[in-house]
Amino acid sequence: MKDLLTAVREGHVKDVPGLLAGLDRAGLRAALAELKQLRKEARGWHWNERERSRDALFVAGAGCHTGAAACATWLAGRDLMGWRRIRVTRVVEVLADRDPAWVADVAHRLAARPAAVESTYELIVGLVKLAGCPVPTTDAFVRGWAEHVSSAPWETRKTRPLTDILRADPYLPVLLPRVFELPELPPQMTWIEETAMNPCQWPVALPALVEEGLIERTALVDMCIARLLRGGKPAEQRLCLALVRRLELTEREEAGHLADWAAMAADGISTVAGHAQEVLGRMHERGELPVRSLAEFSGSVLFRTEKKLVRSQLVLIGKALRRDPSAADELLPVVAEVFGHEDIGLQERALKLVTRYLPSAGDAAREELALSAEQLSPVHQAAASEVFGDLLSERPTAEPYEEVLPIPPAPRPVAPAPATLPELIEEVTLLTSDLRSGFGGSGAPFDVSAFERTLDGLVRHAHTDRTALGNALREALTGRWRIDSEPSPHLRRWLISHAGIEIVVATLLGGESARAVAAGRPSRKPDWRCAHAALDGIRKARLWEAADAVLDGKVPFLLAVPTSHTGSLDPAVLVDRLRAYQRLGVQPGDADFGQALLRVPRGETHHGAAAAAAALGTTEGDRLAAWLRADEPLARVHRFDLKRRTHAAGDLVSTPGTWTHRVLMASEERPFIQRELPRPFHWLGEPHTPTHHLCHHWGERPEGWTSSLPQDAETLAAWMLPNISIGMAEEIRDTMRPLPALAELDAPAGEAVHLAVAYGLACRHHEDRLLAVDALLILAARHRLDAALLGEQLAVLLELGPAKPNRVAESARTAATTGAYRTTLSVLAAVLPGLLARRKAPRGLSDLLAVAAECAEHCGAVRVEPIPGLAETAARGGSSQLVRQAVRLKTAWDQKAGPA
Known part of the structure; x- marks a missing residue:
């Protein structure tokens, strides 16, 4: 036993199996007690000494345990695993003389420990082979198997195709079905390129093994479709969808999953729903899609926000009606779902489809369609009146519009300090x-x-x-x-x-x-x-x-x-x-x-x-x-334009490149601060010119900063603008966190605050845009929003290039749908003139016009004067979305023009 302890301390792992072989049961128990004490001591050693003896301690402890549960606990110890791979062969060697049932018990106990499987997967496999027992099928072990075989091609010096690895793996038939049952697929499986024939990727390897007969085709198809129905992360969905496409399902296989394709089209992510629509379209051409099934899932598909999916579904319904006009009673009421869609182009498509097949519909369906037509945009009401005639009920006189804004956040008093x-x-x-x-x-x-x-x-x-x-x-x-x-x-x-x-x-x-x-x-x-x-x-x-x-x-x-x-x-x-x-x-x-x-x-x-x-x-x-x-701000701020010559990647260079232009705010010197306040406050009184650098505080919580200067929202906004603007320009997440806190301060909101909100409304990431919308609505509810100023700031950002109209449109739509239609339209009315005046309309302008038109249809015009450039754009003619939305906005503006 003394020699064993010496070998462990010195890290001579190769000597451990031989030394253990010379100990009887009592000796093993005595050695185990010493090893446990040594393990405690090792936690206080220098990391070099601890690493040197770790493997030997791990192997020796495994060989000294006589109980399966205790041995598994020892093998799962985090402090014994370290970062290096465990020496599996040594552990298997010291346990080689144990009863196979005992070894199998240890392996299955380890497989039941999710935290241990990541480091002990190879050890578990070694123990399973030693015991000759069935392989564990726990979620943790199955995940470890999938990660292991996925990573194996990249861990060898010469790339080995995943197909070869899976072909040689004896556990493939048992573990592959379990992989598709995991709550989440291992990320190593989902790192794929759908268009690449990479033999190291699962969508290429599995179909190849299906052709060889090593994997049952029907089972794999069912597993992939079940996973697509189940939903999950987009990467997981892409993997299963890629597998389905590579398997090239037969007509019989497609027909056997009719209900599954319908459910995917209704509820799947866009790519999955699009594929399901393609399959359903082929089934319709073959006459395998019943009208009742088409009607049942079309309602859900047409309710989706993705325009492409809605358009494709309308085409599919049109084909079904062309083949069988008598199906109008079942299908046309479903088409009416699109009458309430936010896109007037889709509304028009749906109305044309209804117009074409309305003669084939019965009286009950006609009345239902006429009732649904009230949801159509005002721009389509004239056409709807021609279609439905007397069936279209006269719209009641609209009640005066009332803006819906959130309740202004009231200051919450700070409770006294804890008394006890x-x-x-x-x-x-x-x-x-x-x-x-x-x-x-x-x-x-x-x-x-x-x-x-x-x-x-x-x-x-x-x-x-x-x-x-x-x-x-x-x-x-x-x-x-x-x-x-x-x-x-x-x-x-x-x-x-x-x-x-x-x-x-x-x-x-x-x-x-x-x-x-x-x-x-x-x-x-x-x-x-x-x-x-x-x-x-x-x-x-x-x-x-x-x-x-x-x-x-x-x-x-x-x-x-x-x-x-x-x-x-x-x-x-x-x-x-x-x-x-x-x-x-x-x-x-x-x-x-x-x-x-x-x-x-x-x-x-x-x-x-x-x-x-x-x-x-x-x-x-x-x-x-x-x-x-002293009725003056902590520091006066003024606009500062920061120009920078960069590569496309954004690195500062001295050679000619791409100019980026950001609008920021600089602060002036305030000697009073440095004279009256102590040294830690002097920074606040110095002049500050913004730079292009992003400081490391961009992802932190802003409440502590705003609480230090609660009376100076403008100054705070000016100092926080560099991070906010870089976050928008370089599409960095979490840089908009200060916006709601700035808007909530009981302080005047001027150019700096409005510029910060403008940057937020133009962000790429949806969660950051939501923060900007919250700030906008808080300012409006507190009567501190200058809509014209915010619109002007947005127009400047759109003119300089870092902001994109479609992102601003999404933010505006979010704000409008809360009930703040007039507020949103007031902002857009100041944004649109500059964009409409451009010789070439920017991408996304039609989206902005669509949001403005929707707002005008709800609340009317915000002023008597028309929006400059709107009439000229509407008069261009044609069927482009830009012209159509301009006509829609002009119609709503002219019909409801009046004082704000």
Whole structure:
């Protein structure tokens, strides 16, 4: 046993099987106890020593176990697996003399552990071969098998076709059907090129094996179709669809799945639905598609938003009616589903189809169609009247239009700091558990109220009974904090870099001394490159100051705790807090008071609070009074055009290339900030010119930044525009997160805020556009939206090129469908003139016109004057979507023109 332990420590894995062979059952048990102790010790070794002995420890432990469950647990240990592949042959060698049933039990127990299969797949296969038992069929093992055979061609120096690998795999007949039953297919299977005949891809390999007779064709077809019906990720659907296409189903196979094709056409993703339509079309040509089945699934297909699918289905229905006009009673009411489609071109197709076969329909079908015709766009009402005549009921007088906007978000008051110690401990535990006690992060939104009231609570309770607070925190956070009197350099670096609530807690627990707290403060002017880092710096300064306050316990509470969830602070409340400080003889902290000034609203409406502040007769009272009377923004901003010469990939070069042009906002110098506020705030008063760089804060949560400057939405928007604009131009996700928070601030929204929203409305990614639409609707609900200004900003972005009309149209349609038709039309009325004036209409202009026309049909014109260029575009003639939508918008505008 001594030799065994020495071999394990030195990493001599090749000696382990021979040494184990010389131990009896008692010796194995004794050796196992030593190995378990050695395993615990190894967790504290240097990684070089741990890696050297890992394989030997793994093999020796497997050979010493006599119970299958315990052996499987040992083999599944993460600390023993490491990053390298396990030496399967050594483990199989030490278990070679065990009972095959015992070995099979170990293999199947490992296969039942999803977390272990990824690293032990080859070991499980080795144990199965050793035991001669059936292969496991658990989801985890099946996934491991699929990943293994998918990756095998790329792990050999000379590429080996997947067909050869699968042909030689003895488990293919058992495991392949199980693969298609997995909740999600392994990504290695779905990395395919549908048009490439790559022998290392599943859509090529499986049909080849079908031809060889190694895979049953009917079973594979059924599995693929079942997976397509089941739905799932687009990549999985593409794989199964590629397999179906490569298998080239026979007419009999297609006919056997009629109900499946109908379901795919109704509910599948676009590519799957398109293929199902093709199959159904072939079945119709062969006379294998009953009219009743066609009618049943056509209703769902025609309700889809994809224009291509709707158009193809109308063609299929037209062919069916041409073959059998007597089917009009069943099929024409289904066609009427398209009368309510947003695309007027599809509405026209449906109306023409109904017009052609209406004579073959019965009276009941005619009445139903006439009733459905009321959904048609006004541009088609005249044609519908000619078709249905008296059957078309006269439309009732429309009620006056009423705009539907969301309820303006009301400021939510910030609750007082936790009054009792248990409440405070619970708040601290929640904030420190997920490392979101600072600004942002990519997780849940930063809770300004929770952060501020908890920070205030720590200061308050440290003032009343610091010892009791420290004891309660130590008990609650045992095992999660270093509470030594001399913290490690690593802990100090972590605290200084993160600087969240943790630094105050560590100070209270004794983890940071007063000297360390003082050393953590900025000793010189920070080199901040962006507003996000500057605002983080303000927060850090406040936290270090609060950490200092809990050490001496003299500060009774914090001044800068907001009264609203947006970060706004009522000036009267701040005056009361300063009065309490004066009564107690407490000197306000520089960072705390500076943040309080940035949070109070300024202007004439607060001169009463300014007089009360001046009456205090203190330096801070005079500073607050002057600040409240200053009716000007934190920093004045102005438009700044940033041009850049780039390659197509976007890299800055000195040789001629493609010019990109972005509209941004620059801020002017504000000496008052640098004169009146402490050093961490000085960045806010410096002049700033935007650059083309994207800072690393683009994916973080913005609530903490906006709560630092809740009265200066314009300044914040100007400083955040570089990330927002780059996100739109380079199609980066999550750069629009600040928009709703900016719109929710109780501050004027000017050119910078509207420009930021304009960039958001032109984003590529749908979730980012939704954030911009939310911001637009919030501004409108708060009566802070300048629709003409937003339209002008969008027109500028569309003119310069980074924005695309079709994306703006999608955002506008989303906003309109919430009920904000007049608001949306007011914005589009300012966007369209510049686009209509172009010699060549930009791609997507017809989409913008369609949204504007829909809005005008609901709410009427937003002004008496026509949209410049609209009449000329409508008069061009022809059947293009551009002209058709221009005619539609002009018709609706002229019919409902009137004052806004």
